Amino acid sequence: MKKLIQAILISSIGFAGVSQAALIDFTGGTVTENDNVTTHVTDNTTSFQNVLMYVQDGFKVEFMFDGAPSGFASIVGDYYVTGNDVSHWHWADGGFGEVTAVIISKVDNSTFDLGGFQVTTNTANGGTVSDGFENVVVNSSKLDNIFKVDSDDWGLGNGTDPLITIDPMNDLFKDITWFSFTNAADSSSVGMGLDNIFLDEPGDGNGIDPTDVSSPAIIGLLFLGFIGLFFRRKS
Numbered sequence: 001m002k003k004l005i006q007a008i009l010i011s012s013i014g015f016a017g018v019s020q021a022a023l024i025d026f027t028g029g030t031v032t033e034n035d036n037v038t039t040h041v042t043d044n045t046t047s048f049q050n051v052l053m054y055v056q057d058g059f060k061v062e063f064m065f066d067g068a069p070s071g072f073a074s075i076v077g078d079y080y081v082t083g084n085d086v087s088h089w090h091w092a093d094g095g096f097g098e099v100t101a102v103i104i105s106k107v108d109n110s111t112f113d114l115g116g117f118q119v120t121t122n123t124a125n126g127g128t129v130s131d132g133f134e135n136v137v138v139n140s141s142k143l144d145n146i147f148k149v150d151s152d153d154w155g156l157g158n159g160t161d162p163l164i165t166i167d168p169m170n171d172l173f174k175d176i177t178w179f180s181f182t183n184a185a186d187s188s189s190v191g192m193g194l195d196n197i198f199l200d201e202p203g204d205g206n207g208i209d210p211t212d213v214s215s216p217a218i219i220g221l222l223f224l225g226f227i228g229l230f231f232r233r234k235s
Contacts, residue, residue: 029056094190
């Protein structure tokens with residue numbers, strides 16, 4: 001019986017390992033300040049300003065600037081004081097910062113698939129509501145200006161905090177080396193924030209749906225739970 005349980009565990013873990021999904025949630029990763037020397041680790045309690053780059057699980061989030069950035073231009077950490085780490089930045093043409101683009105890629109520059117991301121702020125009014133004309137666009141290594149990001153009131157939980165999902169069949173976000181956010185010329189947005197970014201790490205071209213709870217990893221874990229319950233009742 002013990003060998004049977006071991007075999008089930010090994011096969012289940014292997015099955016769960018089929019999923020190669022990666023998540024950037026801005027917690028437990030490394031912040032590098034604009035001096036390109038000073039670093040910090042995010043912990044769901046501290047907000048770090050003056051950020052050049054954030055690295056987590058083999059992915060990097062880079063902030064591009066127009067001229068010398070101010071401390072308020074780019075932030076990673078518990079910016080909204082909700083006990084949840086996010087990224088937040090202020091556009092160069094918005095009056096509060098100097099950010100011209102935010103670029104997400106792998107540290108080793110290999111390919112990946114984008115599954116989606118959660119917006120925490122995309123507003124024309126610092127600290128308050130959006131006006132609906134926040135024309136921030138998403139680009140990838142395959143094409144610029146692919147689609148516009150939904151407008152969102154300032155602050156995690158103060159608006160809709162939309163989860164933007166990418167169609168797994170959308171080739172413009174499969175096998176990419178980077179994707180980015182830029183503020184369009186006609187955009188009213190002064191600032192933008194992100195929480196979770198869902199990625200398919202190997203860039204196998206299959207795409208990933210962050211709302212799909214039937215992923216192999218989750219199925220595998222559920223299977224383990226049922227097996228454990230079965231043997232507990234039998235004992």
